[in-house]
Amino acid sequence: xxxxxxxxxxxxxxxxxxxPQARNALNNVLLxxxxxxxxxxxxxxxxxxxxxxxxxxxxxxxxxxxxxxxRDMPATLNDPRPQLWARIERFNKPLLAAVNGYALxxxxxxxxxxxxxxxxxxxxxxxxxxxxxxxxxxxxxxxLIRSVGKSLAYKMILTGEAITAQQAQQAGLVADVHPxxxxxxxxxxxxxxxxxxxxxxxxxxxxALRQAHELSLTQGLQQERxxxxxxxxxEDRQEGINAFLEKRPAAFKGR
Amino acid sequence: MxxxxxxxxxxxxxxxxxxPERLNSFNDEMHRQLAQAxxxxxxxxxxxxLLITGAGRGFCAGxxxxxxxxxxSGEAPDLxxxxxxxxxxxxxxxxxxxxxxxxxxxxxxxGAGATLALGCDIVIAARSVNFIMSFSKLGLVxxxxxxxxxxxxxxxxxxxxxxxxxxxxxxxxxxxxxMIWQVVDDEALSDTARQLANHFASQPTFGLGLVKKALxxxxxxxxxxxxxxxxxxxxxxxxxxxxxxxxxxxxxxRPAVFKGK
Numbered sequence: 001x002x003x004x005x006x007x008x009x010x011x012x013x014x015x016x017x018x019x020p021q022a023r024n025a026l027n028n029v030l031l032x033x034x035x036x037x038x039x040x041x042x043x044x045x046x047x048x049x050x051x052x053x054x055x056x057x058x059x060x061x062x063x064x065x066x067x068x069x070x071r072d073m074p075a076t077l078n079d080p081r082p083q084l085w086a087r088i089e090r091f092n093k094p095l096l097a098a099v100n101g102y103a104l105x106x107x108x109x110x111x112x113x114x115x116x117x118x119x120x121x122x123x124x125x126x127x128x129x130x131x132x133x134x135x136x137x138x139x140x141x142x143x144l145i146r147s148v149g150k151s152l153a154y155k156m157i158l159t160g161e162a163i164t165a166q167q168a169q170q171a172g173l174v175a176d177v178h179p180x181x182x183x184x185x186x187x188x189x190x191x192x193x194x195x196x197x198x199x200x201x202x203x204x205x206x207x208a209l210r211q212a213h214e215l216s217l218t219q220g221l222q223q224e225r226x227x228x229x230x231x232x233x234x235e236d237r238q239e240g241i242n243a244f245l246e247k248r249p250a251a252f253k254g255r
Numbered sequence: 256m257x258x259x260x261x262x263x264x265x266x267x268x269x270x271x272x273x274x275p276e277r278l279n280s281f282n283d284e285m286h287r288q289l290a291q292a293x294x295x296x297x298x299x300x301x302x303x304x305l306l307i308t309g310a311g312r313g314f315c316a317g318x319x320x321x322x323x324x325x326x327x328s329g330e331a332p333d334l335x336x337x338x339x340x341x342x343x344x345x346x347x348x349x350x351x352x353x354x355x356x357x358x359x360x361x362x363x364x365x366g367a368g369a370t371l372a373l374g375c376d377i378v379i380a381a382r383s384v385n386f387i388m389s390f391s392k393l394g395l396v397x398x399x400x401x402x403x404x405x406x407x408x409x410x411x412x413x414x415x416x417x418x419x420x421x422x423x424x425x426x427x428x429x430x431x432x433x434m435i436w437q438v439v440d441d442e443a444l445s446d447t448a449r450q451l452a453n454h455f456a457s458q459p460t461f462g463l464g465l466v467k468k469a470l471x472x473x474x475x476x477x478x479x480x481x482x483x484x485x486x487x488x489x490x491x492x493x494x495x496x497x498x499x500x501x502x503x504x505x506x507x508x509r510p511a512v513f514k515g516k
Contacts (some may be wrong), residue, residue, distance in 0.1 A: 179487050 004033040011048035011195035012188055013041050017060055024054045026106040027064035031084045034110075038091040045254055048195025048202070050091070051187045052114060053098040056180055059123070060107025065132070085138045089113055092203050094194050098187035099123045100180045104162065109136060112143040115206065117173060118187045119165035120180035125173060126162025146213055147173050198236035199254040204228075258285035260310070261292045266303040266456030266515075267449075268296050275311025278363060280319035286341040293348050303515050304455035305352060306448060307375060308359040317366025317389070317399075338398050342367060346374050346400040350471055353464025355455045359448035360426070360435075365389050370401035373408060376467055377451065378435035380426035381444040391421040407474060408434040459497035460515030 005016040015037050017024040034052070041047045054060055071079060088110075097103075097111040100120035108125050111117050119125075127140045135141065136157065145153035148171035156163065168174040178186050194202065204227040211223050231237050236252045243250035260271040270292050272279035296305050309315055318337070349356050358375035365387035372378055372386070380386075388405075390397045397405065397418050405414035409432050417424060430438045439447045455463070465488040473481050492498055497513045504511035 179491060181491055182487055 002033075003030050004037060006037055008047070009188065010192065011046065012191040013037070013044075013047050013050045014184070014188060015050060015052045017052070017054040017058075020055060020058070022064065023061035023102070024058045024107065025062055025064045026060050026110065027067050028081060028084070031081065031088075035084050035087045038088060038095070042092055045199075047093065048197075048199060049094040049096065049191040051096045051098055051184070051191050052110070053184050053187065054100065054103075054107075056120075056122075057101040058107070059097070059099040059101060059103040060110060061102045062105030062107055062128070063138075068134075081138065085109075085113070092206060093199075094191065094202055094206065096187050096191050096194075098184045099125075099165075099174075100183050102126075102162070104128055105136070105140075106138055109138040109140045109143070112147065112173070113139060115209070116175050116190070117168075118176050118178060118183055118190065119168060119174045120183040121165055121177055122180045123165035123168070123174075123177075123183075124162040125156075125165075125168045126160065127157050128160035128162070130158060131160040144173075147171070196252075198234070198240055198250075198252040200234050200236060201231055201240075204231055256284065257288070258282070259288040259292050261295070263299075263302060265453060266301060267306055267452040268292070268299075268302045268304070269306045269308065269452070271308055271310050272315050273310040274319075275309075275313070277319055277321075278313030278316035278365075279309040279311070279368070280316040281341070281367060282319045283337070283341070286337075286345070289345065290341075290348075293345075293352070296352060296354075297348070300515065303354050303458070303460040304452045305349075305354060305356045306359060306452040307356065307372075308445075308448065309361050311362070313362040313368075314358075314360045314364040314384070315368025315371060316363060317368045334395070342399045345371070349374055351468075353468065354460050355463055355467070357448055357452055357455070359444055360384050360386075361441075361444055363387065366397075367399035367401075370397055370399040370404060373404045373434065374400040377437075379437045379439060379444065379448050379451070380429065380435055381441040382426055382438050383441050384426040385423040386426070386429055387423040388417045388421050391419055408432075457513060458515075459495065459501060459511075459513045461495045462492045462497060465492055 003017070003019045005018050007014050015034060017030065019025060019030060038050065041050055094116070095114045096116045096118065097114035098118050099111050101122055102124050103111045104124070104126050105128060108127055111125065127136045127144065129135050129137070129140070141157060144156065152171055155161070163171070165174060165177045169177050176186070208224045208227050211220055215223060235255050239252060240250050258272070258274050260273045262269045262271075270289065272285070274280060274285060296302050355377060356375045357377045357379065358372040360372050360378060360380040361384070362381070363385055364372045366389045369386040369388060388397055388401070390401070396402065401418070405418060409417065413432060426435065426438045429435045437447070469481075469484050469488050472484055476484065496516045500513060501511050
């Protein structure tokens with residue numbers, strides 16, 4: 001049985017982390033498989049959005065500690081993982097995380113790297129690296145503080161203590177909380193709603209949103225306007241506006 | 256010592272608080288044993304109802320004060336620690352248990368013993384029983400969920416009166432105020448509670464668990480949020496085996512045989 005299950009329903013691709021014996025720990029092989037699945041999805045015009053999920057008890061409970069323990073300082077310096085994470089981040093279509101159970105360490109970082117997080121009411125988010133004598137190494141210190149603010153980010157990272165789905169929602173880490181048994185289904189429904197929109201508009205909006213964390217407001221507004229202008233050259237923009245005015249569903253073509 | 260007697264029969268787990276010479280008051284070991292029994296109740300799907308009662312003439316007299324540092328010259332005890340480590344997890348676990356929890360209050364319920372009972376889903380009390388909110392008389396605050404459950408069960412005015420005065424409340428008064436489900440004659444208590452527990456153990460447990468969860472969630476939700484919960488839980492309930500069985504039994508005019516799933 002593969003450690004990453006891949007299934008497609010219409011325009012939505014679902015990636016299911018499937019290493020239950022290792023609590024879905026994200027080892028290099030699994031991370032590589034995620035990257036490959038996303039890069040294939042990026043080329044596939046029939047796909048509009050991707051949902052990544054785990055099982056009812058674990059989204060992903062961290063990195064693979066045995067793998068990490070075997071890497072000394074020189075090996076860590078040349079670790080392929082940062083490249084893998086960067087390739088996940090370059091995925092240019094909407095990426096949703098449906099998180100049930102524990103999203104810890106690398107699991108939490110993977111959720112935070114996703115564009116939208118939906119959580120089951122049993123979900124827990126945490127960065128317990130500090131308790132192992134290390135620290136988050138794949139965006140944990142950077143993305144957490146940008147979504148939940150200073151005090152909670154410091155508290156979580158310096159204590160290693162996890163927060164509940166409800167706390168995560170209040171803090172802005174999570175968009176919606178659902179009963180655990182419905183999280184994936186609702187994430188897939190949301191992904192399907194997103195995936196029916198014009199692909200280029202989604203791609204442009206995602207670039208603009210990503211840049212909000214990279215640029216000053218003035219630069220961000222300029223970038224936003226350029227992307228907005230770019231879309232003015234697309235057929236789908238015409239179709240979208242026409243369909244609205246003619247009160248009919250739009251038929252987007254991705255150009 | 257066995258401070259918690261656990262007995263599982265026909266889908267009912269009966270937990271008897273068992274320190275009768277101390278009116279079943281809690282000490283740390285009794286808390287640990289109760290926590291262990293709850294773990295079994297949580298994991299074992301064949302257990303479809305939990306019944307809690309007391310051995311001897313009391314239900315539970317709350318925290319055993321003999322375990323407390325009352326030496327006026329000594330350091331102040333940290334009562335928050337036992338609330339954090341024992342009472343709070345207990346209240347949360349009983350509330351989260353996706354199956355009905357019955358309290359058969361057989362005798363005096365004082366302090367955390369009273370508030371523990373009030374946190375159960377169905378409370379049946381013997382007619383002679385009193386609930387005693389004794390905390391304030393010692394200078395303490397109702398714990399074991401007391402300050403949350405009391406105003407919700409009795410209304411703020413009665414909750415304030417009960418909690419500030421620390422007097423006893425008769426089972427009959429508690430029932431009249433809508434705080435407990437039923438009062439029965441002392442000698443009928445055990446049979447009534449057992450009968451109800453057996454009934455629950457044959458019912459659609461998955462659905463009952465969702466009913467309980469939805470009602471508890473409503474305490475903090477807006478109408479809109481709660482309507483979403485109803486949609487979600489109904490969606491889940493509609494996918495249960497028991498729902499199909501319930502409908503086909505109804506249409507076939509035969510008694511339903513529920514599996515709890």
